[in-house]
Amino acid sequence: MSDLYNESEQQAPRSGLVLLQALILGLFCLFAIRLWYLQIHRGEDYKIQALENQLRQESIPSPRGLIRDRNGDLLAVNEPAYALGIIREDCPDVDRLVHQIATWTGKDYFELKTLYNKNRKRVKPFEPLIIVPDLTFAQLAVVETNKLRWPGLEIQFRPRRLYRYGTLLAHVIGYVAEADEEDMGKRPELALGDYVGKQGIELMLEDRMRGAKGLTQYQVDVNGRRLKERVLKHPQAGHEISLSIDLGLQQLCMDWLSEEAGGVAVMDADTGQLWALATAPSYDSNDFSSGLSSKQWAKLRDNPLHPMQNRVIQSVYPPGSIFKHVVAGAGLHYDMLDPNETVFCSGSMKLGRRVFRCWKHWGHGKVDLNRALVESCDVYFYKLGKKLTVDRMSEFAHAVGFGHKTGIRLPHEKAGNIPTREWKLKRFGESWQGGDNLNMSIGQGFTLVTPLQVVRFFAGVINGGRLLKPLLLKDENPVVQSRIPLDDARLELLHKALVDTVEDRHGTCRRIRTKGVVVGGKTGTAQVVRLTDELKELKDDEIPYRFRDHAWMAATAEKDGKRFAIACLVEHGLHGGSGSGPIVKAVIDYLFNGKVTPKPEERKAKARAVRALSLKHKEKPRAN
Amino acid sequence: MPIDRRLLLYINWPLFGLAVILFLVGVLNLYSASGTRLEEGMNMAPFYHRQLLWGLMGMVGMVVFMLFDYRHLKTLAWPLFWTTVILLVAVFFMGKTIYGARRWLDLGFMNFQPSELAKIAILIVGARILSKEREPLNFIRLAYVLGVGLVLAGLIIKQPDLGSGLSILMILGGMTLFRGVTPRVFKTCLFIIPCLLPLSWFFLHDYQKQRIMTFLDPTTDPLGAGYHIIQSEIAIGSGGFWGKGFLEGTQSQLRFLPERHTDFAVAVLGEEWGFVGTMALLTLFCVFLYQMVVIARDARGLFGSYLAAGVFFYFFWQILINTGMVLGLMPVVGIPLPFISYGGSATLVNFCLVGLVLNVSMRRFMFKQS
Numbered sequence: 003m004s005d006l007y008n009e010s011e012q013q014a015p016r017s018g019l020v021l022l023q024a025l026i027l028g029l030f031c032l033f034a035i036r037l038w039y040l041q042i043h044r045g046e047d048y049k050i051q052a053l054e055n056q057l058r059q060e061s062i063p064s065p066r067g068l069i070r071d072r073n074g075d076l077l078a079v080n081e082p083a084y085a086l087g088i089i090r091e092d093c094p095d096v097d098r099l100v101h102q103i104a105t106w107t108g109k110d111y112f113e114l115k116t117l118y119n120k121n122r123k124r125v126k127p128f129e130p131l132i133i134v135p136d137l138t139f140a141q142l143a144v145v146e147t148n149k150l151r152w153p154g155l156e157i158q159f160r161p162r163r164l165y166r167y168g169t170l171l172a173h174v175i176g177y178v179a180e181a182d183e184e185d186m187g188k189r190p191e192l193a194l195g196d197y198v199g200k201q202g203i204e205l206m207l208e209d210r211m212r213g214a215k216g217l218t219q220y221q222v223d224v225n226g227r228r229l230k231e232r233v234l235k236h237p238q239a240g241h242e243i244s245l246s247i248d249l250g251l252q253q254l255c256m257d258w259l260s261e262e263a264g265g266v267a268v269m270d271a272d273t274g275q276l277w278a279l280a281t282a283p284s285y286d287s288n289d290f291s292s293g294l295s296s297k298q299w300a301k302l303r304d305n306p307l308h309p310m311q312n313r314v315i316q317s318v319y320p321p322g323s324i325f326k327h328v329v330a331g332a333g334l335h336y337d338m339l340d341p342n343e344t345v346f347c348s349g350s351m352k353l354g355r356r357v358f359r360c361w362k363h364w365g366h367g368k369v370d371l372n373r374a375l376v377e378s379c380d381v382y383f384y385k386l387g388k389k390l391t392v393d394r395m396s397e398f399a400h401a402v403g404f405g406h407k408t409g410i411r412l413p414h415e416k417a418g419n420i421p422t423r424e425w426k427l428k429r430f431g432e433s434w435q436g437g438d439n440l441n442m443s444i445g446q447g448f449t450l451v452t453p454l455q456v457v458r459f460f461a462g463v464i465n466g467g468r469l470l471k472p473l474l475l476k477d478e479n480p481v482v483q484s485r486i487p488l489d490d491a492r493l494e495l496l497h498k499a500l501v502d503t504v505e506d507r508h509g510t511c512r513r514i515r516t517k518g519v520v521v522g523g524k525t526g527t528a529q530v531v532r533l534t535d536e537l538k539e540l541k542d543d544e545i546p547y548r549f550r551d552h553a554w555m556a557a558t559a560e561k562d563g564k565r566f567a568i569a570c571l572v573e574h575g576l577h578g579g580s581g582s583g584p585i586v587k588a589v590i591d592y593l594f595n596g597k598v599t600p601k602p603e604e605r606k607a608k609a610r611a612v613r614a615l616s617l618k619h620k621e622k623p624r625a626n
Numbered sequence: 627m628p629i630d631r632r633l634l635l636y637i638n639w640p641l642f643g644l645a646v647i648l649f650l651v652g653v654l655n656l657y658s659a660s661g662t663r664l665e666e667g668m669n670m671a672p673f674y675h676r677q678l679l680w681g682l683m684g685m686v687g688m689v690v691f692m693l694f695d696y697r698h699l700k701t702l703a704w705p706l707f708w709t710t711v712i713l714l715v716a717v718f719f720m721g722k723t724i725y726g727a728r729r730w731l732d733l734g735f736m737n738f739q740p741s742e743l744a745k746i747a748i749l750i751v752g753a754r755i756l757s758k759e760r761e762p763l764n765f766i767r768l769a770y771v772l773g774v775g776l777v778l779a780g781l782i783i784k785q786p787d788l789g790s791g792l793s794i795l796m797i798l799g800g801m802t803l804f805r806g807v808t809p810r811v812f813k814t815c816l817f818i819i820p821c822l823l824p825l826s827w828f829f830l831h832d833y834q835k836q837r838i839m840t841f842l843d844p845t846t847d848p849l850g851a852g853y854h855i856i857q858s859e860i861a862i863g864s865g866g867f868w869g870k871g872f873l874e875g876t877q878s879q880l881r882f883l884p885e886r887h888t889d890f891a892v893a894v895l896g897e898e899w900g901f902v903g904t905m906a907l908l909t910l911f912c913v914f915l916y917q918m919v920v921i922a923r924d925a926r927g928l929f930g931s932y933l934a935a936g937v938f939f940y941f942f943w944q945i946l947i948n949t950g951m952v953l954g955l956m957p958v959v960g961i962p963l964p965f966i967s968y969g970g971s972a973t974l975v976n977f978c979l980v981g982l983v984l985n986v987s988m989r990r991f992m993f994k995q996s
Binding site: 012013014015017018019021022023025026029030032033034036037038040041042044045046047048049051052055 | 760803804805806857859860861862863864865866867896897900901904905908909911912915916918919922923925927928931932935938942945946949950953954955
């Protein structure tokens with residue numbers, strides 16, 4: 003042990019000491035030269051680069067194109083809104099800031115924090131991560147006064163969509179909402195927090211209405227506060243859109259449909275433009291653009307009347323008697339029908355062992371084509387249908403646009419169904435029966451149409467056979483998709499029958515007669531269920547809501563070269579004449595006389611009572 | 627043992643003073659690197675008071691390291707070495723994994739890194755072995771010394787912690803050069819080492835390879851690893867001659883500079899104090915190192931000289947690598963700058979090692995005690 007301490011007083015090796023001193027000298031020289039190079043020789047270059055580092059760029063939102071109706075009334079506008087974001091690089095303590103934001107806005111801290119964590123990878127350095135997309139003015143005032151104490155907090159101004167008639171046109175205009183992952187994947191120009199069209203016209207014309215974002219550059223101080231700002235690229239506003247919809251008419255239709263379920267389509271028979279596309283019940287577009295809460299969404303989704311459904315283009319119904327015009331057209335087209343030949347209606351017709359009844363128990367007597375259409379004689383069409391069979395009826399129905407989408411510029415349109423022998427075999431595994439022909443001839447059975455297809459067909463009847471694409475924009479030119487394969491004389495037979503249905507003493511559409519206007523019409527009753535004998539005994543008011551028939555009316559109206567076709571369907575409205583007739587009458591009065599007929603209180607009360615009853619029974623109405 | 631008043635007199639006070647001054651410069655710099663200026667005063671991220679606290683603990687440690695006669699360490703050398711080996715092995719079985727590396731032992735109140743202890747152990751063991759004789763090392767002696775170093779370095783590199791492992795070898799290597807090798811050994815090493823270096827490329831991780839590639843051309847990865855180098859050069863370069871002034875550095879205050887309180891702390895200093903500041907810091911470090919050379923020269927006995935030389939290399943390599951990296955002369959490796967970078971246990975160890983060297987200096991005239 004002792005020898006450990008018993009060292010001779012040896013000196014450190016000289017070479018080693020020299021080495022260490024050389025290393026110090028080398029270190030000093032190396033770094034001194036490098037520092038001189040960086041800080042003196044190239045100092046000015048780096049100063050410029052450091053200055054550029056203080057500049058940040060930010061995109062300027064572009065105002066979305068406005069939406070107007072055909073008369074210039076504003077339907078969708080942009081209003082200023084303020085969003086709250088966090089610039090991560092400026093924020094010394096994100097957790098505390100998120101806590102503070104939760105306190106200011108009354109939102110849940112964990113919800114905000116989850117949002118922050120989910121989106122942090124999507125945000126570029128020094129760009130704000132939007133955490134509250136929509137501040138109220140009261141919140142804005144509080145945040146603005148405290149902003150200086152919270153570095154990294156960013157208030158962003160951006161336009162927000164406001165629908166001035168949110169429930170009136172929800173199914174046409176649709177709505178915008180914040181872009182999700184999928185939208186951003188599809189459109190790379192979208193950033194987090196941007197609004198994008200999700201439904202309706204807003205979705206279909208997204209590219210036209212969005213415009214182009216601008217770019218601004220600003221200098222920041224040490225807290226990320228803006229000093230000087232310079233716009234590099236001005237934003238480009240989106241294109242304005244004028245709908246073909248007439249706000250007044252749309253309002254009228256929605257008023258008449260209120261408290262009921264159904265749809266109205268009004269088409270300019272010469273251009274194909276829709277002046278009204280009403281569907282009820284509806285929802286409010288504004289609820290979606292301001293962010294639907296899960297509660298609101300559940301309420302919409304679970305509503306038994308399906309307010310999200312656009313009944314004019316997305317719901318399919320049996321056409322009922324209005325299909326008789328299609329069957330008559332088929333008879334004329336295939337030359338299997340002499341319009342003057344009469345058929346005797348005894349009130350029923352036997353096919354095999356089954357008896358097919360006319361709606362008029364004691365029969366219509368002798369009827370020709372015109373009479374059969376005017377009085378809607380079933381037996382006449384049973385006989386015609388038997389002759390034509392499904393093959394010809396189906397071929398003609400397809401030719402006049404049923405069974406296909408109309409191509410309207412709205413998402414999720416349905417095609418309906420026109421049955422064929424093959425279809426039935428495939429669908430049900432049964433071959434087509436003779437009785438199916440008869441059912442089809444009066445628009446019951448497997449045939450399903452949308453109100454939009456109906457209005458297009460009847461517009462074709464009065465415009466010389468042109469089947470027009472239904473248009474929603476005022477500046478769109480008519481598109482003839484195909485023609486009804488009938489010459490003018492034969493079309494005129496159909497048109498005359500329509501007019502006589504309104505004018506004739508026995509006509510089923512007498513209630514829509516309008517002075518000075520050539521009005522034509524056809525009622526229809528779409529059976530929801532085959533009425534059992536028990537139900538047949540009941541009076542109308544006693545039939546449960548969900549078993550009641552749908553009420554159809556198709557109409558044409560013409561005056562001074564203005565021609566319109568109207569289709570109206572009221573779900574469970576019982577009879578075409580009483581259920582849909584008054585609505586069609588109000589539309590015609592508005593179109594030609596500028597008269598606004600409000601829905602009678604009596605009808606409203608009745609609808610309310612029916613609704614209350616149906617909800618009490620917890621019955622689900624049929625919705626396709 | 628009563629403290630001899632002469633001991634106080636012989637302390638190398640310049641070294642003591644320089645260590646304290648460097649530490650204070652570091653704290654001041656950290657203050658700037660961690661503050662975010664607000665309307666009503668400063669909002670501090672908590673680095674700089676924690677650094678102050680660690681510094682105070684370090685100074686206590688420094689005094690503790692001065693109290694005993696350093697020559698006792700000669701007997702403690704091997705026990706310390708084996709203790710370190712056991713702890714390093716223990717890390718494999720009960721170590722705490724942070725960022726994918728198993729380097730820490732959980733002591734309950736703090737996380738302890740045995741690799742820090744290994745650096746002290748290699749100093750003492752190295753000094754013990756090398757001070758036995760005076761002659762330059764021949765092959766057999768060199769192999770023995772390297773073998774001892776490789777045991778520790780290998781265990782640390784396995785963690786994986788390449789930086790600490792290599793620094794063990796570099797400290798030992800430096801001490802070996804201080805002792806001197808025979809001309810034959812020197813010539814052989816001169817030939818073999820350049821041949822072995824390219825081979826080591828195959829043992830590097832992908833991220834380590836990428837760092838070297840990025841160093842060679844920072845523009846290949848301007849937002850990743852190259853970003854650090856580019857932003858650090860901008861920060862230092864834009865400081866110019868006089869600097870932008872305390873707390874006025876835009877690069878650091880605008881948070882473009884990454885790791886500005888740890889590995890890139892000196893860039894903040896360069897930006898705010900300019901060429902004047904960086905040259906002053908460089909001079910301080912050089913004088914600080916020179917004082918250790920003085921202590922190594924004047925030490926009574928070879929053991930003390932080698933201890934001082936070891937501590938010299940401990941600081942020298944860190945200064946060279948860290949500053950070289952910040953100035954864009956070396957690849958980015960996570961090695962802090964002594965006293966300037968934020969780091970609790972590193973500060974503690976730094977002060978203790980300074981204490982150790984002061985211990986050597988104050989006992990340079992001690993005669994054999996009977």
